[in-house]
Amino acid sequence: MIGRVEDVDRVSMALLGGINTVLAGPRRTGKTTVADAALAICRREDAYVAAVDLFEAPDVASLAHRLTIALLNNRPPLRRAIADAVHSGRSILEALRTTATIRLREDLGADIEVALEVSFAERDPAGALLAALRLAQTLAGADGRRVVLFFDEFQDIASRRFGDGETITRQMRGVLQRSTAVSVLFAGSVEHLMRDLFAPSDRALSQFGSFHELAPITVEQWTVGLRDRLRLDDTAIRDDALERAIALGEMHPRATMLLAQQAHLICIEEVAREIDNAMVIQALGRALGAERLRHEQQLERIRSIGRHAERMAVRVAAGDRPLYADLKPQQASRALTGLRDAGVIDRVDGHGRWVLADPLLRIYLASRSPGGRLEGRL
DSSP states (O other): OOSOHHHHHHHHHHHHTTOOEEEEOOTTSSHHHHHHHHHHHHHHTTOEEEEEEGGGOOSHHHHHHHHHHHHHTTSHHHHHHHHHHHHHTOOHHHHHHTOTTOOHHHHHOTHHHHHHOHHHHHHOHHHHHHHHHHHHHHHHHHHTOOEEEEEETGGGGGSGGGSOHHHHHHHHHHHHTTOTTEEEEEEESOHHHHHHHHSSTTSTTTTSSEEOOOOOOOHHHHHHHHHHHHHTTTOEEOHHHHHHHHHHHTTOHHHHHHHHHHHHHHHHHTTOSEEOHHHHHHHHHHHHHHTHHHHHHHHHHHHHHOTTHHHHHHHHHHTOSOTTTTSOHHHHHHHHHHHHHTTSOEEGGGSSSEEOSOHHHHHHHHTTSTTOOGGGGO
């Protein structure tokens, strides 16, 4: 990582100290990278770690099952039994029942079976999730470890596929606030939804986690960090090329790193040892090519938001004014709100003009506007 050491240290120290933490910000700005690094430190300090991504869980029962497996994987014998069951296509619960060396029920209680039994979870998904959450404290007490839970894309807890978000979060808090040996890291890519879950006083999770704002990566940190990375392969970069790479990436973590990576590959292909300005400009085109499939998938997602969502996303990306041209105000407003709720756009400082944080996605969408050209970005 470049420029995130202090963030990682603060998050890991908070979790190890029993402080629940919330990371919120746009996608691909380093939240999960910071979270993973912080969890790695927690593991080195002998804490158990269980991570689940709500985006990948289709419903509450699946979330409960994934969380239970992540918790049990902290015990090596259980991890091997689970891996063997998955490999052989057997029931994980049945595999654990036949593991002679582990007395699961006596050791960790009936919650194991409640959370792992698919038929029960489907009948009572909320009960299965609560059993999985209780298992975290049970495991901590049985093994004398702190348990750190990581819920990624946590704003999805309020989506329809998880049912009544307020009820689920109220139940989650009820279990977790009594789990004295369990710390929780919540991360989400739609900041206003995350703040709506944790900030208002009438919310179940109000003040249940301390927000940690990721510090901006400075020009100096990018300059030193990229030079150090390239030096590992005996590669240098000219000052003007480095300035151009940082400017094109707009110091966005994913975009800037991808530009540097592509410029390095071009340098290798040309059997050179120094990256120049022309290589960086060529790297932008390659970076957009490397991201094309993801951008096309995001465009399909944008189209699914509503009739005018694509038009408004392209206008925001291209900086068109006025945004509402040829549309009724309520149509444009509805499209913009949908794009914001999907984490595609946001307002500067929470108000004012709309922006699209990912510069590569912005270039891709802007190229779809009338007269949009990549060369204009260079």
